[in-house]
Amino acid sequence: MPVERTEHRGATELHKYYEVYETIGSGGFAKVKLGRHILTGEKVAIKIMNKKDLGDDLPRVKVEIEAMKNLSHQHICRLYHVIETPTQIFMVLEYCPGGELFDYIIAKDRLSEQETRVFFRQIVSAMAYVHSQGYAHRDLKPENLLIDEDHNLKLIDFGLCAKPKGGLGYELMTCCGSPAYAAPELIQGKAYIGSEADVWSMGVLLFALLCGYLPFDDDNCMVLYKKITRGKYDNPQWLSTGSIMLLNQMMQVEPKRRLAVRHLLEHPWVMKDYNSPVEWYSRQPLGHIDEDCITEMAVNMKRSRESTTALVKEWRYDQTTATYLLLLSKKQRGRPVRLRPEPTVCEVSPLHQGLQTREALHFSEDEDAVIVGSLDFCSDYIDDCPWLSVQEYTPQRVRGRPDGGTNKDTRLTSPSVEKRYGHSPSAERGRTTTPQHQQKRVKDQEPTSENKENIADEKEAEHFALPPPRTPMSNKKSARPNKNVLTTPNQNISVGTPKGGDSASKEHNKKRVAENKDPALEILAFSPERRSRSLDMAVTGDSGKKKRGGKMFGSLERGLDKVITMLTPSKRRALRDGPRKIKAQYNVTLTNQTNPDQVLNQILSILPEKNVDFTQKGYTLKCQTWDDFGKVTMAFELEVCLLQRPEVVGIRRQRLKGDAWVYKHLVENILSTSRI
Numbered sequence: 001m002p003v004e005r006t007e008h009r010g011a012t013e014l015h016k017y018y019e020v021y022e023t024i025g026s027g028g029f030a031k032v033k034l035g036r037h038i039l040t041g042e043k044v045a046i047k048i049m050n051k052k053d054l055g056d057d058l059p060r061v062k063v064e065i066e067a068m069k070n071l072s073h074q075h076i077c078r079l080y081h082v083i084e085t086p087t088q089i090f091m092v093l094e095y096c097p098g099g100e101l102f103d104y105i106i107a108k109d110r111l112s113e114q115e116t117r118v119f120f121r122q123i124v125s126a127m128a129y130v131h132s133q134g135y136a137h138r139d140l141k142p143e144n145l146l147i148d149e150d151h152n153l154k155l156i157d158f159g160l161c162a163k164p165k166g167g168l169g170y171e172l173m174t175c176c177g178s179p180a181y182a183a184p185e186l187i188q189g190k191a192y193i194g195s196e197a198d199v200w201s202m203g204v205l206l207f208a209l210l211c212g213y214l215p216f217d218d219d220n221c222m223v224l225y226k227k228i229t230r231g232k233y234d235n236p237q238w239l240s241t242g243s244i245m246l247l248n249q250m251m252q253v254e255p256k257r258r259l260a261v262r263h264l265l266e267h268p269w270v271m272k273d274y275n276s277p278v279e280w281y282s283r284q285p286l287g288h289i290d291e292d293c294i295t296e297m298a299v300n301m302k303r304s305r306e307s308t309t310a311l312v313k314e315w316r317y318d319q320t321t322a323t324y325l326l327l328l329s330k331k332q333r334g335r336p337v338r339l340r341p342e343p344t345v346c347e348v349s350p351l352h353q354g355l356q357t358r359e360a361l362h363f364s365e366d367e368d369a370v371i372v373g374s375l376d377f378c379s380d381y382i383d384d385c386p387w388l389s390v391q392e393y394t395p396q397r398v399r400g401r402p403d404g405g406t407n408k409d410t411r412l413t414s415p416s417v418e419k420r421y422g423h424s425p426s427a428e429r430g431r432t433t434t435p436q437h438q439q440k441r442v443k444d445q446e447p448t449s450e451n452k453e454n455i456a457d458e459k460e461a462e463h464f465a466l467p468p469p470r471t472p473m474s475n476k477k478s479a480r481p482n483k484n485v486l487t488t489p490n491q492n493i494s495v496g497t498p499k500g501g502d503s504a505s506k507e508h509n510k511k512r513v514a515e516n517k518d519p520a521l522e523i524l525a526f527s528p529e530r531r532s533r534s535l536d537m538a539v540t541g542d543s544g545k546k547k548r549g550g551k552m553f554g555s556l557e558r559g560l561d562k563v564i565t566m567l568t569p570s571k572r573r574a575l576r577d578g579p580r581k582i583k584a585q586y587n588v589t590l591t592n593q594t595n596p597d598q599v600l601n602q603i604l605s606i607l608p609e610k611n612v613d614f615t616q617k618g619y620t621l622k623c624q625t626w627d628d629f630g631k632v633t634m635a636f637e638l639e640v641c642l643l644q645r646p647e648v649v650g651i652r653r654q655r656l657k658g659d660a661w662v663y664k665h666l667v668e669n670i671l672s673t674s675r676i
């Protein structure tokens, strides 16, 4: 079957059950998009992988899927649905709106011991469970821990996990994980016990939480390995004696001398202020059947409870499994166990018509079903849709976040800002509606394609509200770009600087970077693979193969495509609307300026100096750095936005790809050089 045809089939299959929104992350293998499960109305994360791009890494995805099917725990991201086509794999996952733990750490500089303990207990809980199921994770790092809407951690990325046939006590050989977090025995290529290696990584992670930087770090790979093998690191003066002791017990070079996870469960440092061991058993055991969810599904499907139960118990990770697990999740969050009610006249979906039939929930094999949702699935299309891309995703406000840590870097927004000023949805939207009024409106409102743009902003509402109408009033004051400023978003539509393209300009880049003498940039320019790749990938030498050959042309073509889409009326409309108004949150850096165009210009003038290519969409800059082979080493977004309280310009940062620590240094460097 031709590739296009089969990809469309996968897209069709996905769109039968989900609405697909913007990209919220990307990793070594996948692009992750925000989605919504149509039947339950629940938000989900959709991990999208092209088999062709995966190449030899395809087995890893299979490993990840199998592992996630076998793991159900309050601190592990839940897998709901797997859709596989001849060309693509979609994994539908629990959505974690709070972003990566990594971003949280860097926004706060470092965490207090108290806050670290809250998170670390959750990590221990997840890892004790993972190990109890016979798995080793092997890629523990703060980028693989996401924060959910209740500010709890969820472990992701089981692509490198292992389940030794003879049990966890059996030795493994594959060297994998991220170098900075890898245990000494692992980087030495010795046989190792997966759970012991995980404890070392947990030690590195604990250090990163408490200190805001890594215990073992070096630009030079060999020097880094030596440091890890020696196991010597400096303890900063702010660490308590208890923290120093625990770190030391976890980062023991000799694996047998390391603490085991079972010791961590009731370690004095872990128990402090809690006086109880970590609860590690699953609160959501696999295979559990909830009668309320079954009843709702049975009613919706017009079939008996018995047959519905039998269907759910097949655990096929299809629409039935997804519907059941998402209903259960609703119930656990105190939401009504209800499937989406009858559609209104304006949205009679084929899916709903289908659901009135007996087999409605079990039609994953039905290739000819009509697409539901207003977007034809195509990731680039979604990326280029102005109503999706301009109103970008931002992690939602985190509830009940304990304040801690000493944020010395005043450029980074501390959650206390948010606490101080609170949240006022109506003020944010420039409306006069009361919260109650708004909530009612939200409940009464049937979702339409129009309201997709605000999906991530609507943090309290379980349903999807319409965005505020774009009237002149809603864009008043400084929200509009100042036409007199030299570089307004409307005028300066860049398709990336040409230097990412050929080797001569790469040489030029190198020279400029060398002149800059910035260590972070040196890493990007000369050894971009060193830190952002997993060890075993480096060993197998598969780096960069995905886009090799077509990269430059692909990039140019995409660039041209963007210019063309920029000229569409809807795109122009999006640009006219000015910067987004958002609330202060931890991935937003506050400036002391009030003119967004000025801030944008300052950043725009700095990016080329830092060898960062960018594409501009209104006030959002999609940034990329490249290696000498034309491979993207880092992708991130910087968005100039307006904060309500205090009324200043903010810069939203989001890493999409690349090593988290290199990203941290680069963005800090850009923002400090921009003097904003």
Ligand code: ADP
Residues within 6 Å of the ligand: 024, 025, 026, 027, 028, 029, 030, 031, 032, 045, 047, 077, 093, 094, 095, 096, 097, 099, 100, 143, 144, 146, 156, 157, 159
């Ligand atoms: P890969 O396996 O390709 O490395 P990941 O599973 O690590 O991909 O996902 C890449 C990124 O996408 C993550 O670092 C995170 O920022 C985002 N992401 C992944 N899963 C979710 C999720 N369930 N909810 C929200 N964001 C997610």
